[in-house]
Amino acid sequence: MPELSYREAVRDALSQAMRNDEDVFIMGEDIAEMGGSMGVTQGMLEEFGPDRVRNTPISEMAIVGSGIGAAMQGMRPVVEVMYEDFLTISMEQIVNQAAKHRYMSGGQLKVPLTIRTQGGAGWSPGAQHAQQVEAWFVGVPGLKVVFASTPSDVRGLLWSAIYDDNPVIFFEHRTLYGLKEEVPEEIEPIPIGQARVHREGEDVTVVATGRLVHEALAAAEDAEQQGVSVEVVDPRTLQPLDEDAIVASVKRTNRCVVAHEAVTRMGFGAEVAAVVQHQAFDWLDAPVERVGAKFTPLPFAPVMEDYVVPHSKDVLEAIMATVGRDGGS
């Protein structure tokens, strides 16, 4: 099995789709000669040419909106919004147009558009280049939302996103681009809406997304040292959500922690907590603990940024809180 970085895995899914299918093309800011601000599309211009690897002006509304128009004509565009902070600029096109054309037309239209974007703290870009805004999109009917945390997941899920007939907001995490993992020889599409259990455990379930999957896995190792067995589940797609996998895990462990880098308040974890309390109430031995960023914009100074966003120690504290409360180990 080949080993790919998360960055190479994204590029591989894009390239293979474009080799197989003339309807797939990519566009975005600085994606051609420069290969994207994160280097994801490096080398693709040479292979596919400037028509299918299209540099765009700095025009997020038109980038997303023209992707919508091409998608409605049956193409499968993948547009890149350089930072998820800039999704705010294209919000109208995403929320009012992409998400609703099918519905408002009474089912006449499909919008098979993938919107790739990335974000995440850990390198002090300040308040406008590292937010995690995935939760905003989970509340918009008509959109699917993916947030992959490993190379094999990002490759298989991007393939599925491209071939999904709905608009998909596809979140990548900046700090994961260098992460390596063995991936299948051939792309194995990962169904949208299927969680991945990264680590089985008996005492606590941690439902984590993005970078926090890796923080949770580290916390689970630490907890193990203290005699607490932790299961780590990555939903991978936030909409639709694999509620069955999450609930089944919690029914085994009787405790749940939700963890993401975005702010805790109104975060994706709140929805997971609601699902768990409603569907596994009688199985819970402790309140669901939430881990996320403190309720501030992202600060610049590294010491402040580090303080605001969650790390494995925060996940570990939450894990121990759930076992502490029922008098467990």
Added chain:
Amino acid sequence: MAKVEQRRGVSDEALREFFREMLLIRRFEEKVEERFRAGELPGFLHVAIGQEAVAVGVCRALADGDVIASTHRAHGHTLAKGTHPNELMAELYGKLEGCSHGYGGSMHLYDVERGNLGANAVVGGGLPAIVGAALAFKFRGEPRVAVAFFGDGATNIGTFHESLNLAQLWGVPAVFVCEDNHWAESTPESQHSPIRDLSKRAEAFGMKSMKVDGQDVEEVNKVALRALKHARDGKGPVFLLCETQRLVGHYIGDPQVYRDKDELHRLQETADPIELLREKLGLSDAEYEALEREVQDLVDASVDFAKAGTDPKPEDALKNVYA
């Protein structure tokens, strides 16, 4: 009839057909107003009275396969693009037989089979997708054109500028039809635009622009044909500025407190595109009345069709969210 003799390009027969269609839109809109005031139509409605010549002149210039995106003032475009009045009226009544099957309403009229990619309730919201549709046509080497309708008010929103810039940059086959009726809802052009000639905005992107009297359907049709040919021939997009008049309020029930009543009456007397064409064609009373009866029958039948239509089940609301 010196005017008739001077005409070039649009046959007398075609002009009569344009007249019939414009009259259909007018009577349809009047019926919509009547039924809305009678409390039969939910939501709120914007009628295109006064702007019929733009819809008909442009849509009659389109080829099969061309697509449009419309605006909140969409009934005229929708009828002119070929949707039957029955399907349009049924949509306004919220019936499954409607052109958006009851999911859209007046501001979200779709008829994809006939190339109507949707009316848009967000000013300027449909423009970027027209660039994308045109890009798809260019990719595939199809001789099709994508057309966006929008008003003067939309030339102030970001999507307008981003879309025109991108369309010109990539040379896609799109035509941007600006229905300049000089009002952005209640705000006059003098309060929303620092320039009077909006084609300068397109010219700033290097885009070819054309201007036409939007109350003269023959002129609109001729100029639209030129614009479409330019785009279809691969010469790039065109901005088509149609000088038109909204002879009614922004929405049904709009008291138009912001509008000079004498000026409005003057426009209703002098700038009604249907009256202007009737005069140009020199229609006899008998010919006019025959057309009047024909379109009125269609409109009346559309109300009967709509009222007899099928109400969606409440739980149908859960369908069509995802493909």
